Amino acid sequence: xxxxxxxxxxxxxxxxxxxxxxxxxxxxxxxxxxxxxxxxxxxxxxxxxxxxxxxxxxxxxxxxxxxxxxxxxxxxxxxxxxxxxxxxxxxxxxxxxxxxxxxxxxxxxxxxxxxxxxxxxxxxxxxxxxxxxxxxxxxxxxxxxxxxxxxxxxxxxxxxxxxxxxxxxxxxxxxxxxxxxxxxxxxxxxxxxxxxxxxxxxxxxxxxxxxxxxxxxxxxxxxxxxxxxxxxxxxxxxxxxxxxxxxxxxxxxxxxxxxxxxxxxxxxxxxx
Numbered sequence: 001x002x003x004x005x006x007x008x009x010x011x012x013x014x015x016x017x018x019x020x021x022x023x024x025x026x027x028x029x030x031x032x033x034x035x036x037x038x039x040x041x042x043x044x045x046x047x048x049x050x051x052x053x054x055x056x057x058x059x060x061x062x063x064x065x066x067x068x069x070x071x072x073x074x075x076x077x078x079x080x081x082x083x084x085x086x087x088x089x090x091x092x093x094x095x096x097x098x099x100x101x102x103x104x105x106x107x108x109x110x111x112x113x114x115x116x117x118x119x120x121x122x123x124x125x126x127x128x129x130x131x132x133x134x135x136x137x138x139x140x141x142x143x144x145x146x147x148x149x150x151x152x153x154x155x156x157x158x159x160x161x162x163x164x165x166x167x168x169x170x171x172x173x174x175x176x177x178x179x180x181x182x183x184x185x186x187x188x189x190x191x192x193x194x195x196x197x198x199x200x201x202x203x204x205x206x207x208x209x210x211x212x213x214x215x216x217x218x219x220x221x222x223x224x225x226x227x228x229x230x231x232x233x234x235x236x237x238x239x240x241x242x243x244x245x246x247x248x249x250x251x252x253x254x255x256x257x258x259x260x261x262x263x264x265x266x267x268x269x270x271x272x
Contacts, residue, residue, distance in 0.1 A: 003174060014202070047085070087115070089117070105147075
């Protein structure tokens with residue numbers, strides 16, 4: 001089967017481009033299952049019900065989030081009604097929503113999606129993401145209860161993301177990083193068959209500072225003064241992600257390739 005993962009959607013321009021492009025993109029790539037990280041889709045901070053439903057209607061199967069999961073307050077009640085919107089797996093007990101789910105792909109396969117969030121440089125008080133992932137994998141092993149497993153590792157540190165990749169190697173189909181909004185060049189299949197990429201990058205305008213209009217971030221860096229809130233850049237976005245093809249017999253990866261289309265970045269298209 002083919003799994004398409006698209007990185008953090010930042011703001012209205014990226015959101016609209018993705019909604020318009022996704023049906024054809026899914027068809028062209030023959031994707032059986034689509035995951036989108038949508039935690040920056042609402043004005044750069046969080047996601048809401050209207051945007052979630054629009055992304056699902058456009059062809060997403062699951063929407064993941066991250067540290068901005070609850071920036072839009074309505075999500076606190078909406079996420080309990082929408083199982084296809086995930087918040088981080090290792091949030092404390094009692095947090096609304098779920099950080100994992102088993103979903104049906106277009107080809108009938110069962111796909112387990114996990115959303116651990118890192119501790120290094122982010123949320124050191126969160127539960128251990130490795131222990132949280134281990135519990136989910138023990139409860140729903142690859143090729144016993146799930147035909148494919150995807151781990152969206154939402155983290156700041158590349159080391160923590162890489163460690164999660166090796167921790168899951170041979171037990172999941174894909175470990176892909178999100179949060180830093182910059183695509184990395186290390187798409188590969190790990191020794192035991194898990195596809196890996198440290199960060200898929202964002203769906204957003206790269207004439208920016210990680211998706212935000214440049215003036216305010218530059219002022220904060222150069223003058224240490226905050227004059228207004230960050231605003232998403234509204235130029236032509238690059239849609240960034242990764243496509244993985246799995247072996248139906250094992251659930252492990254056969255192929256992985258980055259996807260970058262539109263906007264300023266060098267374009268890449270999966271060849272398999």
